[in-house]
Amino acid sequence: MIKEYYQPLKLAEALTFLSVFPGPVHILAGGTDLLVNMRKGQIKPEGIVDLSKIEELKTISQEGDNLSIGALVTFSELAAHPLVQELISVLACGAKAVGSPQIRNRGTVGGNIANASPAADLVPVLVALDGVAVIAKQNGLRKVPVAELIVGPYKTSLEPGEIIIRIEVNVPPKGTGMAYKKVGRRNALAISRLNGVCLLKLEDEIIKDVSLIIGSATPTPHRFTDVEEYLVGKNISQELLEEAGVMAREHVLAVTGKRPSSNYKLPVVERLTVRLLQVAWKGDKAYA
Amino acid sequence: MADSSITRVDVLAKALGKAKYTDDLKFDNMLYLKVVRCPHPHARVIGINKEKALAIEGVVAVLTATDIPGLPCQPKERPILVPEIARYAGDGVALVVAESPKAALEGAEAVRVEYELLEAVFDPEEALKTGAPLVHGDNNVAAQSKVCKGDVEAGFKEADLILEREYNTHRVEHAPIEPEVAIAVPTFEGITVYCPTNSPFQVRQIVAETMAMPQSQIRLFQPTIGGSFGSKCYDAGVLASRAALAAKLTGRPCKIVYTREESIVESTKRHPYKMKYKVGVKKNGKLTAMEVKIIGDSGAYKSKTPFVISRSSIEATGPYVVPNVHTEAICVYTNNVTSCAMRGFGSPQVAYASELLMDELAEKLGIDPLKFRRINGLKDNSLSATGQVMQNVTLDECLDKLEQEIKWSSRKAELKQQDKTGSIVKGLGLACMYRGESFGSAGQGSDYAGATLQVQRDGSITLYSAMSEVGQGGHTMLVRVVSEVLGIKPSRIFVSPVDTCYVPDSGPTVATRGTYVIGNAIRLAAEEVKAKFAEVAAEELGVRPEELVFKDERIYCPGDPSKSISFSRIAAQCYLKSKSPYGYGWWSPPVGSWDREKGQGEAYSSYVYGACAAEVELDLDLGKVEVMKFVAVHDVGKALDKEEVKGQIAGGVSMGIGYALMEDLVVRQGVVKTVNFDEYLLPTSLDIHEIIPVIVEQPSSYGPLGAKGLGEPVMSAVAPAILNAIADALGTRVYDLPANLEAVLDKARAAKGRCCND
Amino acid sequence: MPELKICFNLNGREVTVMAPPDMTLLELLREKLDLTGTKKGCEIGECGACTVIINKKAVNSCMVLVPQVEGTEVITVEGLSQNGELDSLQQSFIKNHAIQCGFCTPGMLMSAKALLMNNPNPTKEEIKEAISGNLCRCTGYIQIIKAIASASK
C-alpha cells in the first residue's frame, strides 16, 4: 500500500524526502522495471519518489574527454542525441537494442543500471566505456564505476537514500572501432540470450587499446581484461581474433562453471567475440 | 461478379476504438471474481477454509463445487470448480466474489486450501504403462484412432528404401491478444452471459448444465471477439459458468476477467505429439507403404481430443498416394495442462512430420523435393489413405504456382552456388498440405447450420446467424453471399450480433466450417427470400417468376427492361400483401460412409490444398533463423475478397513462424513456466519479413459461391517448409520443434564436425 | 494513501482526475474515464495493446502510473478522429485490410500515429520498427505495414 507518492521538481527535494521517509521507499524513473515488479508483488513500496519531472537529470553534455549522461535520459533520447551519434555511436546501438519503441521511450539509463539485470542491454556498453556513476545523497556525492556498482544479479551497492544522477563515460579517441550485438530469440522485445560490445583502437595494425564485454553471460557485466591484455600490443589478424574468441569462452566458463545454458552460450560467446572484434576492426556490416 | 473489395462490416467500430469487447462492458452493481487454483498437478482437496477471505473488506462470497446447482462437468471434462480431485496445476478450486477486482484478488490469496498430494504423471508414454498414476479411468487412454489400408508389410517388401524417423512437436498457446473474460447478468427469466466465444451454443450448454437450468433460459450474447484460434470454446464455457454461478447466487452482475498469466496457466493448448514414421519408397520415387504411430498428450481432460486425433490419423500421410497405410494414433491423459482445439486442429503436427519425411526421402533418392511431391501427390481419382476417391484435387495447381512464384529451380541452383564457408547461409524448402473441410464423416460431431434473413419494410435486411466474427471476416462473408444472391448493396444488410435468443444453433465457428456450412445456410435463406420476392414481383410486373433477375437493387425481366421494380418496393409490397419477408436456410454437408474400425471411407466431403516455400537465412554462429521470404499458395475455392484472403494467409504464416522457431509453452513437472508474453514469445513485426500469399481458385462444388474455408489450412505447411529450408541450408536436419537458437546451433555445430560439448 | 489530484491534457481537453497513486494510466482510462478503446493484453509492457501517446511519444499505458502524466498531453485512440472525420491512419487501416479481430488495432494506430508525428515519411523499415512493440496475432503485420505506409504518403 503506497502511503506517500512524491514528485519533486528538484533533485535536492528528492534527496531530502529519501532521507526522512520511514518505510520502504522506491525510486521511480521510467517505471519499466518497477511497475512489472510491483505487479508481480515482488516489491510493495510504501513510498515512491518519482524522478520523472526532474529536468536537471535529463541532460546529455560533453565535458572534456567525458560525455555526461543524465540518469533520467531515456533510451530513445540517448539513441537520438547528436553527441552520442557523433562521438560514441555504440551507445546508441545499445539503447536501440532495448525492448520496443514504447519501452525505449520510458526506460532510463539510470534505471538500467539500478535494476542490475545480468541481461541488461545498455549496461555492458557503459561498462565497456569505463562509465562512472555519479551518485547523490542528502549530504554529498560519490562516484563509482558502473562495473563496481553492480555487485550481483539484480544487486547494486546503492544505499538507501542514494540516487544515481548521471553517468560519465570516456569518449573514445577518434578512429576507435566500435561494435555492438544483441542475440535474442526474436528481433524485438527480447531478453538478451547474450550481448556484447567491443571498442578497438589500432595503430598501424597494432592493437593499442581494446575493451571487450560479453553480457548476459556472467552474473555481472565486466570487461574481459584477460582477453584484452592478451590482445593489446599484438598485430591484428584473423587468427588472433580466433584466439581471443577461445579465451573469452574460457573466461566465461571460469566465471560461471558449467551450466545447462552453457551448451548454447559458450560456443556463441566465442563466435560473438570474434565477430565483435571483426566489426570493430573492419566495420564489417555483415556481422553487425 | 462479386465486388472484390467491400468494406468489412466490423472494422469501422474497431478502427475508432468503439467496438465493445466484453471487458469494455460495465453493469451497475457489478461484482468481480477471482479463481483460486490448485498449484499442484494432481491433488485431492481435503478442505477449504474461507474464513480469512470472507473477513476481507469487499469480499462477498467464496464459492466452491458444493455451490454448483447442476453438474461441475461432464465425465472426464474440466470442472467449473473441482469437486474433489484437481488434475493439473491450474484447476479451479474456489471462486472469490468481491466488490472490486482488488478485493477479489486479496480474497483469493487468503483462501486456504488443504490438499493431499497425489502421484502425478507428465509423460504420455509413462502414463500408458501399467502401474502409472491414473488421471482418468483405468488406463489413461483419452482417445484412439486408426487408418488401415492395404498391407504395409507387403508394401515395405516392395520398397527400395525404407526410412524410419521420429518427430516431436511441442505445446503451444493460442495467445489471442484478448484474454478470456465473461460477464453474467441475472435477469428475472434466467441469466444473460456476455462472453467472447466462437462456440456460443456449446458455452450455453455448459452454463445450463452447471446451473441445472434449461438452455433456453440462458442467453448467451457475443460481444466483439479479440481473436480465438480455437481457444475460446471450452475455456469460455468454464468462465461463463463461473460468472453465471456467482451471478445466480448473489443476484448481481458478475465479471470474470483473466490476467495473461491466468490465461496461460489455465487455458487449453495445442496437443504435443510424438510421431514415429516408417516409410517405404521405390527408386523411381513412388511411395509403397507408410506406418505411423502417434502418441499425443491430451493433458488433464478430454476436451476435443478424440476429434483432433482422428483428423491427425486421417491426414497423417500428407496429400500423397500411399498404397499401403497403417496409422495408429493415441492420446493419453497426463497431469499437464489440457490440450484442445487450436487453429489447424491436428493437421499441423502430422503435416510437419510427413513433409519433413517427404523432403528427406527426396534427398536420399536424389530427386528434387518439388518433383518428388508431384510424383506422389494426390490427383483426381487418386485413392487417399482412407480409400476415398479424391476429386477436385488442386495440389498440382498449387505446386505450379509455387514453382513460378519462387522460381524454384533457378533459386535452388543459385543457392547451391552460395559460399557456405561464412557464418550466414541460406536455404530453400517447401511443404504441401491438404485438409478435410469441416467436421467430416469421421465424426467431429454432427454438422449443420441454420441462418435467417428478415427483410424489413424499407428493404433493409437483418441477418441472423451463429457465425462468430473472430476477426476472420465471417460476417462480411455472409453479407457478401446475401448481397450476391439478392443483387443488393452490402450496406443494406445488418448482421445481428450473435445472441442465442435469436440466432439458430449452428454449432461452433471452428474447423474451417464457417464459410462452408454457415455460408451455405445463409445462401439457402437468401434463395428463399429470392423465391418469395420473385413471386410478388412477378405478380406486380405481370411476368413469370422464373423470368426475373435480381441485380443492382432491382428485380427485372432481362427481355423487357420496362418490367422492372426496386427491391425495396417489393419489400414494402410483401408487408402490404401479408406475404412472408423471411428466409430461412438449414444446411448440412453430405456425409460419406465411414468405417471406424479400419479408418476407411469418405473422411470428408471436400478438401483444400496448399503448397508453401520458405527461404531462410541462418546465422550459424548464433543458431538464429530468419524467414526472409515465405510464399504460401492456397486453393481457396473462390476468393470472395482477395485482400481479406491474403490477410488470413499472412496471419497463418506468422503463427506458423512462431510455431516453427520461437513459441514454446514450457511445462515442468506439470507447472507452466512461460506465463506471460515476456517468456511466451510471439513473432513481432521485425520477425516477419516477406510473405507472399498466392491464391488458387478452383471453385468448390459445396461452398457458397464456390468459396472454401481458409482459416485453418494456412497454418499447416508453414513450420515444415521452414524446417526443410533450414535443412537445406545446414545439410542436416532438426526433427523436433521448435527450431530455436539452441536446436539450430547444435545442428550447425554438428554439421561442422564440432560436438556440442567441446 | 488518499487519492491524488492529477491534471493533464487528454485528447485535446484539460482534465482533472482523482486517482490512487498506484493506479496505472491504463486502468484510469478504462475504469475511471470510460475510454475503453485502449486495450489490456498483458500488463507488463509486452503486447502494446495499451499503447497511447504521451507528449508525442508512444508508450505502454500499463507501464505508467497516473501521477506521471501530470502536466502532459495524452492521446488515446478515441482522440484520433477529429470532428467525426477519421484520421488518415484509421482510413488506411480499413482500406488496407489491416484489421482482423481488432484487439491490437488501437495500440497499433497509436504507435503508427506517434511515428508519423515525428517522421511523416517513414521507410518500411522504420514502420516495422515503430510497431515492433505491438503484437498482432491475426494479420502477420503485412497489411498493417502497408496501411501505415499508404497513410504516410
Ligand SMILES: Cc1cc2nc3c(=O)[nH]c(=O)nc-3n(C[C@H](O)[C@H](O)[C@H](O)COP(=O)(O)OP(=O)(O)OC[C@H]3O[C@@H](n4cnc5c(N)ncnc54)[C@H](O)[C@@H]3O)c2cc1C
Ligand atoms: C517489455 C519490456 C521490455 C524490456 N526490454 C529490455 C531490453 O531489451 N533490454 C534491457 O536492458 N532492459 C529491458 N527492459 C527493462 C527496463 O526497461 C530497463 O531495465 C530500464 O532501463 C529500466 O529503467 P526505468 O527508468 O524504467 O526504471 P524503473 O522501473 O523506474 O526503475 C528500476 C529500478 O531502478 C531504480 N532506479 C531507477 N532510477 C534510479 C536512479 N536514478 N537512481 C537510483 N535508483 C534508480 C528503481 O528504484 C527501481 O528499483 C524491458 C522492460 C520491459 C517492461
Ligand code: FES
Ligand atoms: S497491456 Fe500494456 S503492453 Fe500489454
Ligand code: FES
Ligand atoms: S487484428 Fe487481432 S491481434 Fe491484431
